[in-house]
Amino acid sequence: MADEELKQKVIDEMTKKSGSKTKFYFNDLAKIMDMKPRPAKKIITEMVTEEKLTFWSSGSTTMYSLPGVGKQTASEGESKED
């Protein structure tokens, strides 16, 4: 599958689940693309640079989400900052 198709597949899958789940582990994304971690990382990194994905971190663990999606973004008040 071409890179662009894979990216779209990731976005589609994440959008589909966004009602209940908005943050994904790296391996969840690799599974969506059906790829091994190293080649998957190249595509995921591109998606971050293209602002199609953003990071969320617990400090110890990092997750990926679609930009602006997810409940905690709102609770952190960053969106309505003065």
Add this chain to the structure above:
Amino acid sequence: MAKFETPLLDQLETGPWPSFVSDLKRQAEHRAANQDKIEYQIPVDCVEDILGVVELSFKDKEVHWKHGGIVGVFGYGGGVIGRYCDQPEMFPGVAHFHTMRVNQPNGKYYTSDYLRQLCDLWDFRGSGVMNMHGSTGDIIFIGTRTEQLEEIFYEMTHKYDQDLGGSGSNLRTPSCCLGESRCEWSCYNTQEICYQLTHEYQDELHRPAFPYKFKFKFDGCPNGCVAAIARADMSFVGTWRDDIRIDQEAVQAYIGGEFPPNAGAHSGRDWGPFDIHKEVIDLCPTQCMWMDGKQLKIDDKECTRCMHCINVMPRALRPGKDTGCSILVGAKAPILDGAQMSSMLVPFIKAEEPYDDIKEVIENIWDWWMEEGKNRERLGELIKRQGFQRLLHMTGLKAIAQHVQEPRHNPYIFWYEDEVPGGFDRDVTEFRKHHKR
């Protein structure tokens, strides 16, 4: 003058140990006075608010911070930890108060010029409160607002040639002891390998693709000053494989009381005259030392390089010259299944540039862990779950007796089919010809 009364914290200003409360108060006054007319980019009274919020915690005995998921600067998945105060109206100066991790120079040597540059940047764009250093080794900048994160990163990279450290499911900022720079026992250049691998693996450090955190630590010798064996997923501990170097004249000087034992570390108490038998030879865990007249002898083939004799008589004994390091893997703090120390994987490897063999071991381990590690599973837990044999298989190493403290206690060996002649497929009909039902 102070914004908040801090009667509880004030009680931590007495006593001889440096008071962080006094220091914070000084920083608060420094910002309020602003003699250098700095255009502070976050509230000028944020340090007053730190004192206020910590005083409140001392009163409530409960924390007043919340976690935030902000991870930092564009394109990086680590290096910043989001932090918010749960009493933002009371303490607006610290309502948003994120942490930044700054990758320290290896061995933690600094010039005052460089430290001042960091101070100026952090005073201007952050709280001016920092950790020298955090547990993993980074310089920690405590407290700034979201809109300053990119500005700080931009100035740091453009002006000071300095990058952030790791957090989250990344390679964490590697750290090392001071190594050969000022220690006669270091068996390899810990700073150089730490520096080179930090730079080699920048992508792993900034862009999370691991199941969880991953740490490298480099100890120059088995004394373990950076606690690699207890703290790092991959622990590199210096060692040697030839003979301990002995200066027999210096041995006699220790026996004669000319040199203080253990480099003078015990001089605060009268332990009596030095006794080489009681203090060195009898304490040797392998009992491989003895006196032959006036000569100290060591059966080096029996030595396990625990460092005790060398520590006690540093002017007489030195590690050998054929040095390298051991690689141990899998240490982690207790959560969840209990603490683990690193287990021996490679007893000896030369630690010399360009470190190709070491990189091969690292990358073999990452390939395995990235693919088969569960989310939030440390390497040590994966090794426990899949077995040490799997680790050996994935790193392409043969099992050797050095891998274990002792052989297994049970005979429940999971034989591979190809190890058993004829394999597992058998003909039950043929079997029944000789064994009735």
Add this chain to the structure above:
Amino acid sequence: MAFISSGYNPDKPMEDRITDIGNRYYGDFLPPVIKNNFGKWQWHEILEPGVLMHKAESGDEVYTVRVGGVRLMSVEHVRELCEIADTHCDGYVRFTTRNNIEFMVDSKDKVEPLKQDLSSRKHNEGSFKFPIGGTGAGVTNIIHTQGWIHCHTPATDASGTVKVVLDDLFDEFQKMRLPAQLRISMACCLNMCGAVHCSDIAILGYHRKPPMIDDEFLDNLCEIPLAIAACPTAAIRPKKKEITSEKDGSKKEVKSVEIKNERCMFCGNCYTMCPSLPLADAEGDGIVLMAGGKVSNRISAPKFSKVVVAFIPNETPRWPTLAKDVRKIVEAYSKDARKYERLGDWAERIGWEKFFEKCDLEFTHHLIDDFRDPAYYTWRQNTNFKFTDPYEYSAIKAE
């Protein structure tokens, strides 16, 4: 407070961006005497507490004065130590893994003025800014975590507990009169972002109450699957609940979670993912004291610390019980252990039952391991115990 741009353009984050440059090269920060003798050091000696001399093959000497650093320091404090480095050390300084600060000079005559300068500097209320010590067979600096100053799951404060313990043990920081070095470490919750599990003495913050559940707001503030997945012991389950609104008193059904309290190990990982599950509690939170660990391979193998006091309350601001219990351990060890014997080696030699007797610490059921597989290996499978009270059937029989 006008915003001043660094040059960064938020509309084009990739423009002119510099990334992946790593840390600065250590070689650029080495004092000349260190650089000239790199890898060529021959031996060293601790001349007095806090002062080391390293001798190089070339004959060069470097004198190091070590002072206790508070890990938490302001830029004003750092600027002050820069000033000292400029005055005495040609502008060089280093930090140790245990948060000490080291000032290095290249000849002996520079040591005394440096020491005098360092010792003369005090904070307003009288504490030392740069106490000299932390070498050899003594207590060195306590490494620690953030605590109430910056973390979201601490069960106690870090800087405060460290301050009171080091005030109390200050003599041991400045004198080298213990049987061996004594490493104390502090982590403010069981996640141990500062690993303390292999320390001679470990001060560990510990929560004792499961999180509260902010039912009405939980579904608005957090993603329930993430909170559930965060729990290491699978104690959290989704649950629909009928609640009375705090805002308007109306009854309504909300999506929330329930927690199996008996499974909770009080780690706070769920609170990290979900701010509606706070667990801090004035009475529940406090300190666990551990002892007997080490990381060095010297004489005996590295070992884990063991829990010796199950709970000490948060007695702010000076934690007197904590300081007293730590002192009891240090004094018993100092009196009883042999030269070169680390605390854990001493406890193993005399037996842990003797450790509790000599340290005057009570042994309670909390100190017997019951957590998963490794527990069995910590029970006694031999008859080689020592008699310390109580031990006889009639004395240990429950009333």
